[in-house]
Structures are given as C-alpha cells and as structure tokens.
C-alpha cells in the first residue's frame with residue numbers, strides 16, 4: 001500500500017511543494033499532508049484508509065457534504081450529454097436565473113475561479129468609471145491577481161506594496177489598502193483621491209484572516225460612500241455566498257440595498273470549477289461582447305460544472321441552511337467548552353455559519369487584520385495535529401474559517417467532540 005508519506009514525496013518531486021494550492025500544504029502546522037482518495041457526506045478518506053470528519057469542505061464548496069446523491073446524479077447526466085461544447089447552453093441560463101432569484105443581481109457572467117471573478121469585477125469598476133484606484137482592506141483575500149495581492153504599509157490611505165514576488169509595484173500602487181472596519185480611513189481615502197477611486201472591493205464578511213465580521217452598518221456605509229463618489233461597490237462573496245447564510249454575508253445585514261457587483265464562487269459550483277461576477281445591468285453590460293471591458297474563458301460555463309452548481313443550489317433548502325446554522329452553533333460551543341476546560345484564552349468570531357478561533361484574544365476580540373495577526377497563532381499547530389490524530393480534518397492554518405455542511409450528523413459531531421479535549425490540552429501546553 002502506498003503511504004501518505006510516499007504520496008507526498010512523489011508529489012513534491014513533480015509539483016512545487018507537492019500542492020496545487022499553497023493553503024493545502026502543512027507549512028504553518030508542520031507534518032505531512034495526507035493524500036485523500038475518497039469523500040462522502042462529512043468524511044474524507046486518505047490512501048491509508050484513515051477516515052476524517054472534514055471541516056474544510058474543499059474550502060467552502062461542499063455545502064451539502066461530499067458526493068450528495070442529487071449532485072452526483074446531475075453530474076453523471078451532464079457527463080453523458082457531453083463534456084464541453086464551447087457554445088451557449090441552457091444550463092448556464094438556468095444557474096444564472098437561480099442566482100438572480102436568490103440575490104439582487106440583474107446579470108451573471110460565469111468564469112471558472114474566484115480569482116477570475118474578482119479580476120473581472122475590478123476591470124469592470126475601472127471600465128465603468130474611467131478611474132484607476134481600487135480600495136481593498138488589509139486581510140481580505142480576493143484571489144491571486146496582481147493588483148489584489150497587495151499588503152498595506154501602516155497608516156491610512158497607503159499605496160500598497162506587492163505581497164508576492166513577481167508583482168510589479170506599478171500595479172499594486174493602484175490599490176489602496178485600508179484597515180478593515182475603519183470608516184474614517186475610507187472617508188480619508190476618498191478625500192485624498194477625489195474622482196480617482198474606481199471602486200471598493202470587500203469580502204462581505206471577511207473569512208480569509210480567520211473570520212472577522214463587519215461592524216454593524218459597515219457594509220452599508222461602503223455602499224453609501226461609493227454611491228456618493230460615483231464609485232463601484234464590489235462585494236466579494238466567493239467564500240461567503242450561499243454559505244454564511246443562504247444570501248451570503250450580504251444577507252447578514254438583511255440589506256435593503258445592494259452593491260453594484262457581487263463575485264460568487266465555491267458553493268455555486270458544488271465542487272466543480274465555477275465562479276461568477278454578477279450585478280446591475282448598467283455595470284455588467286459593459287462586458288464584451290456588449291461593452292468595451294474584455295473578459296473570456298474557454299471553459300467558462302462548462303456544462304458539467306453548471307449541472308453541479310444547479311443541483312447544489314436547488315438542494316440547498318431552507319432546512320439545509322437551518323441544519324448548517326445549528327451544527328455551526330453546536331460546534332462553536334463544543335470548541336469553546338473544550339478550550340475553557342483547559343484555560344485556553346481565545347475568542348470565536350462568526351459570520352452566519354462561518355466561524356474561526358483566535359487564540360489569546362479573549363479580552364479584545366478581533367476586528368481587523370492587525371488583531372488577527374497579534375493572536376497566539378503558535379497554539380494552533382498542536383491543536384490541529386491533535387484533532388487530526390482524533391480523526392478530524394481542520395484547515396492547516398488558524399487564519400481560515402471552519403466549514404460545516406448539511407451532512408454533519410450526530411456521528412460526525414460525536415467524533416469531533418471526542419477529539420476536542422486532547423486538542424485543547426495540546427493548545428494549552430503550546
């Protein structure tokens with residue numbers, strides 16, 4: 001039998017770092033990542049036949065759990081009808097209409113990754129306004145396109161420095177990185193750069209620095225200030241969309257307003273590569289072939305991926321969302337109780353059903369990137385490995401959300417409960 005170690009060694013010999021996305025590596029927790037070969041419901045199984053309760057959910061898409069029968073059936077039917085046509089298909093319009101039934105959008109354009117979706121949204125904001133500058137918030141992740149891979153220096157309206165080698169400063173200098181949840185910083189940026197800001201992009205509820213919920217009214221404020229300055233407001237719901245709640249992070253505010261553009265991904269593909277940019281006809285119709293903003297994709301709107309997304313969203317019933325919300329609350333209490341029993345200082349941040357732990361932050365909580373970075377992240381490696389030893393697969397970084405699915409049943413929750421005491425002890429000892 002091939003072991004996880006052998007599989008990892010083979011992968012490292014041919015794939016940089018052995019992974020096709022760096023977050024899958026165990027860089028921040030140490031050890032050897034297991035090679036998964038099977039997934040069902042709330043479980044993942046590796047090639048040594050170890051089964052884990054999965055709390056990563058493929059980083060978000062597996063809202064209904066793995067291999068949901070209706071999704072698998074829809075995919076099989078789509079495969080039998082043809083893998084890719086390179087033409088329009090009825091499935092594209094069906095999924096687009098379903099998205100527009102749930103979210104306040106008039107147009108939807110499908111792409112294959114969240115990165116493409118946000119990149120296109122930014123291009124649309126610039127094309128629609130004839131301006132260059134984009135505001136993003138420190139700690140928000142919007143994919144790996146050049147202008148969005150930008151970290152801030154300290155201070156307010158900072159022209160960003162690249163966050164990655166290979167990204168020209170000339171490009172990130174067009175991105176202003178501001179502290180999250182800081183209305184004053186946003187006001188000052190609009191004052192400092194009058195008529196130069198094309199738009200603001202924000203995660204509707206940030207979940208890529210751990211979960212950092214928006215202060216009440218922060219998203220509405222961003223809507224108001226962009227409207228007042230004729231700038232485009234982009235809510236990145238790639239992670240939160242159809243996941244944090246049925247209506248994503250936007251729905252957490254029961255909003256009576258909408259951004260100009262949303263970006264969606266993950267859940268709308270049900271585990272296959274789908275993302276989209278969606279929004280008002282006025283902005284979206286700037287896209288080629290109607291308008292001057294170019295965007296394209298060989299496999300965009302792929303029929304198998306459309307079928308998986310449609311089956312996922314149509315099976316994401318109100319009951320499914322209620323189950324996910326209830327399991328999330330239950331899991332948060334379980335984690336908090338286990339950590340408290342060992343005296344581990346922590347806080348739990350949540351946005352809808354998404355949540356994460358921040359160690360050593362009990363007294364002040366977490367409202368921005370600086371707060372998350374200041375936590376006792378060193379406690380997570382031992383916590384993570386103890387959970388893994390107990391058969392629970394967490395994200396291999398403390399700066400990630402926990403993803404629960406509608407398939408997490410009592411048996412899965414019990415397995416998590418059994419693993420938690422040792423993990424809490426390990427975190428305390430770190």
Ligand code: PMP
Pocket residue numbers: 059112113114115116118141142143144203208236237238239240265275
């Ligand atoms: N935006 C957000 C909020 C995300 O969480 C992610 C991915 N985690 C992306 C964009 C990029 O999506 P993808 O990895 O599909 O390119």
